[in-house]
Amino acid sequence: MSKQPSSTQDRLENQTSDPIVRTESGDIRGRTAGDVHVFKGVPFAAPPFGPNYLRPPQPPEYWRGVRDTLRFGPKSPQVPYPPGIAQGLAELVGTGEDCLTLNVWTPSLRTAGRPVMVWIPGGMFEFHATGAVAYYDGGRFARDGVVCVTINYRVGAQGFLYLADGVPNLGLLDQIAALEWVQKNITAFGGDPGRVTIFGESAGAMSVATLLAVPKAKGLFRRAIVQSGSNPKLNSAATAKRIGQRLAEILGIEATWEAINATSSDRILHAQAQLRDNLVAHPDPAFWGEVALSFLPWAPIIDGDILPVHPIDAMRAGAAADIDLVVGSNTEETRLFLVLDGSIDRITEESLSAIAGLYGLPQEGLDAYRLLHPGASTGELFSAIQTDWFWRIPAIRFADAHAKTARALTYMYEFAWQSPQMGGRLGASHSLEIPFVFDTLGLGTEPLLGPTPAQELADAMHQAWAAFATTGDPGWPKYDAKRRSTMHFDIASRAVDDPLDKKLKLWDSVH
CATH class of the missing domain: 3.40.50.1820 (Alpha/Beta hydrolase fold, catalytic domain)
Incomplete structure (x- = not known):
């Protein structure tokens, strides 16, 4: 049976013609387009810069009053696309620091218990990773009774750097943080946190397949759709460390988190581009390991903790x-x-x-x-x-x-x-x-x-x-x-x- 909206929600909706929703971090205002309510650029974590640079995602700070969520948030800082790829993408944003945001399309704030679909975009774990694409518009899913969410996450070294004294898989932890936000907040948008489907394509699909093997993600979704990414080309800890060391060599710094933390984002991105050029020019398996075939230097890492084993092995053991x-x-x-x-x-x-x-x-x-x-x-x-x-x-x-x-x-x-x-x-x-x-x-x-x-x-x-x-x-x-x-x-x-x-x-x- 559908739950009736709270009196608080009634008051919030009646204060303006634009929809307002109360989340754990504060009230947000969206827009209504036809029969669909849209909320864009909703923070699910604090900006991953300043004190949060190269750290696991932190909760967003609580805000007072009503925050407008009318525009897509920026995508994670990243290197330019390879030749030819950008022409097929209809991206609507550039890069920026406040990149850990998501977008919600819902048919109603007054009818509870609707299924939820969370889109994890692709981009080789080095590019893209944004929900702000023209043809990722979730309005058609909302039209058909589904609450649709699209998310951003960190990519490249800022998302998947691995050094001995730091936290790996930050991009994967961003995805988990977005799913945790959905569990805590999606009821206010008419969604059922017990009926979440994650879906993604390419690196987004590899992410979906990987999340099936991540203990921390257990219970955050009920169904999964893997579009062109069912054998994640993940990196072993040894290969990931070697790539981190190579990045540090290009930067001329120690291969430590302290040294990386003291390095600007722009310098890291420049070094990333140089590292990719090295890989493309000399894909020697003796140095690059599995990356010599996958060409994915920045990808989820089988670190034994956040990601204990490869997803196919976890699947065969019944993890999903x-x-x-x-x-x-x-x-x-x-x-x-x-x-x-x-x-x-x-x-x-x-x-x-x-x-x-x-x-x-x-x-x-x-x-x-x-x-x-x-x-x-x-x-x-x-x-x-x-x-x-x-x-x-x-x-x-x-x-x-x-x-x-x-x-x-x-x-x-x-x-x-x-x-x-x-x-x-x-x-x-x-x-x-x-x-x-x-x-x-x-x-x-x-x-x-x-x-x-x-x-x-x-x-x-x-x-x-x-x-x-x-x-x-x-x-x-x-x-x-x-x-x-x-x-x-x-x-x-x-x-x-x-x-x-x-x-x-x-x-x-x-x-």
């Missing part, structure tokens, strides 16, 4: 047994990167053989890919192999692990809609499903999706995500490790069984 899970990937993930920077046309046979070898795919496996992709160029074969190694095969293994150990339900999807942009070469590439999920086609999406993307597909995907958050059932057959039922999202969507059977056999011996 009570969490309903949707896992998925896109058919041609890697094309986003190879097409936007033009490298898809510069890949040689030598490069193709080398990357297959680095991934552990034997020559007969490479030959099999040629048969499975007749007429594909060398660059297109490279893209197919990398897509399967980084995203599609790990999604199956992650879903298998959950389905074998969980009491809750598992679901799998594949996004296969082909973008017409760039001569059709983008295909169903990385991140293209996001505006379909949010039902925000046309909000900054034309560079990647074209002028007339498939609204009927957005209707189907958005409704499935909202249904999963509401009931735990997205509307297609559940997944098990034998049939591997998968919803194939395209103009004509349909459920299929074990669509990657032939490719999975090629990767059986590769971990």
Whole structure:
């Protein structure tokens, strides 16, 4: 039964035509757009600078009076995007110190118990990480009875630096702090803290998968959706320390938290950019470890405390047994990167053989890919192999692990809609499903999706995500490790069984 609003809430709403909500830190004023109330730039933690620099997130200070939350907060200070990537993002903010904020869209402040969806954005743990994107607008979820929250978190060295005498995984702790804020405050927005679904894409999806293995996050959410990030490319403590030491060498300082704390944010960002240039120019596994393949120098760290083990190992041990899970990937993930920077046309046979070898795919496996992709160029074969190694095969293994150990339900999807942009070469590439999920086609999406993307597909995907958050059932057959039922999202969507059977056999011996 829905709870009636308190008399205090009634008074707050009646004082102005704009909605006002009382949170633990003070009253906030939002805006009403149609039937949706929107609150932007709501602090869930204090600004992580000054005395809070490179520290775990601290509670925001209580304020008196009513605080306007009408504009998105800035994103975490970060280095510039790699070439080509920024054109596909419709970001609405720059960087700034008061970056630990979130945004809420709700259909009503007077009806309690609504499901809640919390979006964790991606960005390779080094860029982006902001909820302030045109096509992340949560208004369509609110229209369909879901309270939608999008969050910010720290990235790069400020979020994932690891030195012996400091606290690691600050960016991950930011995400947990946002989820704790939701538990304490979302009832005032009409949400049910017992029905929280976390969802994310790319590094945001890796974050979702990682949070399944973090003891501190237990009880903060009931369901999870992992979009293109089900095998988090995390860093071991040894690799993370080596990267921290390399950053300190570039800065010319001791590899200690005291020395880093005394270094300006701008200098750290400059050193970060130089470190990435070093990695790209010389990706030697002897030095970079697993980062030589993942190219994610700043990522969650398996530190033995905040993150005790890798999420796939935690999953196999039953860590997410009570969490309903949707896992998925896109058919041609890697094309986003190879097409936007033009490298898809510069890949040689030598490069193709080398990357297959680095991934552990034997020559007969490479030959099999040629048969499975007749007429594909060398660059297109490279893209197919990398897509399967980084995203599609790990999604199956992650879903298998959950389905074998969980009491809750598992679901799998594949996004296969082909973008017409760039001569059709983008295909169903990385991140293209996001505006379909949010039902925000046309909000900054034309560079990647074209002028007339498939609204009927957005209707189907958005409704499935909202249904999963509401009931735990997205509307297609559940997944098990034998049939591997998968919803194939395209103009004509349909459920299929074990669509990657032939490719999975090629990767059986590769971990």
